[in-house]
Amino acid sequence: MTAWTMIFAVDLDWNIGYDGDMLFKIHADLRRFRRMTQSNLIIMGRKTFESLPEQRPLPNRVNIVVTRDRAYRREGVTVVHDLDALKSLVDGLVADSGGDLRPFLIGGGELARQCLPWCAHALITKVFRRFDADTLIPNLDEDPDWATVWTSRRYSQEDLVYQYVNYERVSGV
Numbered sequence: 001m002t003a004w005t006m007i008f009a010v011d012l013d014w015n016i017g018y019d020g021d022m023l024f025k026i027h028a029d030l031r032r033f034r035r036m037t038q039s040n041l042i043i044m045g046r047k048t049f050e051s052l053p054e055q056r057p058l059p060n061r062v063n064i065v066v067t068r069d070r071a072y073r074r075e076g077v078t079v080v081h082d083l084d085a086l087k088s089l090v091d092g093l094v095a096d097s098g099g100d101l102r103p104f105l106i107g108g109g110e111l112a113r114q115c116l117p118w119c120a121h122a123l124i125t126k127v128f129r130r131f132d133a134d135t136l137i138p139n140l141d142e143d144p145d146w147a148t149v150w151t152s153r154r155y156s157q158e159d160l161v162y163q164y165v166n167y168e169r170v171s172g173v
């Protein structure tokens with residue numbers, strides 16, 4: 001089975017979004033996101049895709065978007081309509097690449113809840129603040145199937161203090 005990596009930026013309550021947008025934009029984190037996902041597969045729900053700048057696919061990555069809308073088409077995007085098709089597509093692309101392509105689940109909350117069982121790694125940017133939010137992902141600190149394997153020092157951007165935390169699945173695969 002292909003192990004996926006989740007990559008998300010969360011607040012103290014693991015919130016990730018409000019009204020279709022991110023809760024904050026940390027420039028260094030966005031650069032890190034680009035560096036990590038570059039040349040790989042990125043998997044997202046339709047709402048996350050539509051939150052991207054100008055609703056354009058992210059360059060130099062295979063963009064996969066999940067929607068129940070059978071008529072949904074966007075240039076530069078591979079669209080799938082259910083989780084089985086998503087899983088088969090990702091497995092096939094990874095196998096065809098000889099394992100070179102790494103699948104990243106990049107959003108949003110609805111997709112994260114459903115695809116969590118396929119994720120074995122999580123790259124989480126934790127922001128030490130609480131925001132008004134309407135979208136969250138599962139709190140891996142409270143999930144016994146996950147363990148922290150690396151924690152960065154704390155950084156700041158103006159009044160936002162944040163930290164990178166890597167998690168690995170330890171059971172429940």
Ligand SMILES: NC(=O)c1ccc[n+]([C@@H]2O[C@H](COP(=O)([O-])OP(=O)(O)OC[C@H]3O[C@@H](n4cnc5c(N)ncnc54)[C@H](OP(=O)(O)O)[C@@H]3O)[C@@H](O)[C@H]2O)c1
Nearest residue numbers: 009017020021022045046047048067068107108109110111
């Ligand atoms: N902080 C971060 O790291 C981060 C990262 C990404 C996104 N975000 C934020 O998260 C929010 C978006 O997340 P969200 O949870 O609202 O939406 P989402 O997960 O991005 O997308 C949900 C949509 O995906 C499709 N979908 C979900 N499950 C499906 C399934 N089993 N089969 C077929 N289609 C399925 C549906 O599209 P249709 O309605 O078209 O059928 C559904 O409405 C935004 O605020 C965004 O800014 C934050």
